[in-house]
Amino acid sequence: MSGVLSTVDARTKLVGQNRLELLLFNLGGTQQFAINVFKVQEVMRLPHLTEIPDRHPVVRGVTHLRGQTVPVVDLRQAIRMGPLKAPDDEATIIVTEYNMTVQAFLVGGVDRIVNMNWSEILPPPGGAGRQHYLTAITRIDDRIVEIIDVEKVLAEIAPYNMKLSDDVYDQELLQRIKGKDILIVDDSSVALQQMHSVLEPMGLNIVQANNGLEAHQLLMHWKEMGRNISEDLVMIITDAEMPEMDGYMLTTEIRRDPDLKDTFIILHTSLSGNFNKAMVEKVGCNGFLSKFAPEAMAKETQRLMREKLGMPPLG
The missing domain is CATH 3.40.50.2300 (Response regulator)
Incomplete structure (x- = not known):
């Protein structure tokens, strides 16, 4: 699945053109979700996880990838939809980098990458059920796709200290x-x-x-x-x-x-x-x-x- 990801050189060509690439996935249901491919390092089947004591409830455990210990977050549970129930042999993780830290998100399955214009990406409408965890929505193949606010998810797992001296x-x-x-x-x-x-x-x-x-x-x-x-x-x-x-x-x-x-x-x-x-x-x-x-x-x-x-x- 990692071969579907673009190289950095290819991604930079989108800059200044108001374009982006979205990775589409599901969380064990029919609703499609997305994150920007810029943040994604690779996509792979769920590996063996090691449970850690006192972990946050949405962290399923950690895995070891290329010499790094990577926490695996149940993204469905993190956005308050309940734990992902997909069988382990069908579950997938999306390995991402945010703020120079690497983490993986457990999802039900990955669909594909789509290239879009930012003008097609819209703020979530007022009253949307999961608006609390969405930064935007878009429409692909006549279906609504919800773009998740991953920064909010990560901030809730490991709150940031904002107070400065x-x-x-x-x-x-x-x-x-x-x-x-x-x-x-x-x-x-x-x-x-x-x-x-x-x-x-x-x-x-x-x-x-x-x-x-x-x-x-x-x-x-x-x-x-x-x-x-x-x-x-x-x-x-x-x-x-x-x-x-x-x-x-x-x-x-x-x-x-x-x-x-x-x-x-x-x-x-x-x-x-x-x-x-x-x-x-x-x-x-x-x-x-x-x-x-x-x-x-x-x-x-x-x-x-x-x-x-x-x-x-x-x-």
């Missing part, structure tokens, strides 16, 4: 940026909460958009109002993967616009570091940060803010 913050800089606008763009409630927790102590006015299209429309509105966005806006911090318009395309559109092209942009993503270094260079971001690393986020955003304001770097 005061000495992380640059008081000289904070005096300069107090009350200024910063735009944060993400479709994940967990990621938005993290950004708020890091940025609010800086005294910034946080403006929030839930996807790249919403952010781009807001920037166009500010332009019509006559705002000097590259001056007024401290920076934009954007996710890579979002419904309707991804962070790469958002950055590309900003760089094409003479009134916006000097805006500082940080790509804030759970994709692997090496991949994002290439993508930052390709689309023209000022930097990137791994998600759920609040201290690193605070330091890098402040470093770039000092650079933008012409302040000398901290020793």
Whole structure:
């Protein structure tokens, strides 16, 4: 099954074209689910699992893959649909990398990979039964496919400590940026909460958009109002993967616009570091940060803010 996965080189060709590849799978029923192929390392039959003491209820156990101990999460149970009941000889795991950690998700079976445009990926409708664990939905072969918020699943299994000590913050800089606008763009409630927790102590006015299209429309509105966005806006911090318009395309559109092209942009993503270094260079971001690393986020955003304001770097 691993042969179905694209290489990194092939994936990078989608960047800046507002396209993505989805891996379709089921959780032991007829409903189809999906995650972005960018996050997937391989797909394989469920291997032997070793149970570990005091494990989270949705972690079935651990397995050893290529010298790594990898936790295996029952994805059906993690999104509160009850444990997966597929026979072991039919169950499959999807091995993924998020925030430079490797984990596997137990699923009922994998279908195929589909190549799509982000404009075909929509936010989940209000009142959707599993909206709490969805970042988006789409329609494939006249069927609704639900795209799971894996970041939320992982945050519930291993909660992140978002509280930072005061000495992380640059008081000289904070005096300069107090009350200024910063735009944060993400479709994940967990990621938005993290950004708020890091940025609010800086005294910034946080403006929030839930996807790249919403952010781009807001920037166009500010332009019509006559705002000097590259001056007024401290920076934009954007996710890579979002419904309707991804962070790469958002950055590309900003760089094409003479009134916006000097805006500082940080790509804030759970994709692997090496991949994002290439993508930052390709689309023209000022930097990137791994998600759920609040201290690193605070330091890098402040470093770039000092650079933008012409302040000398901290020793």
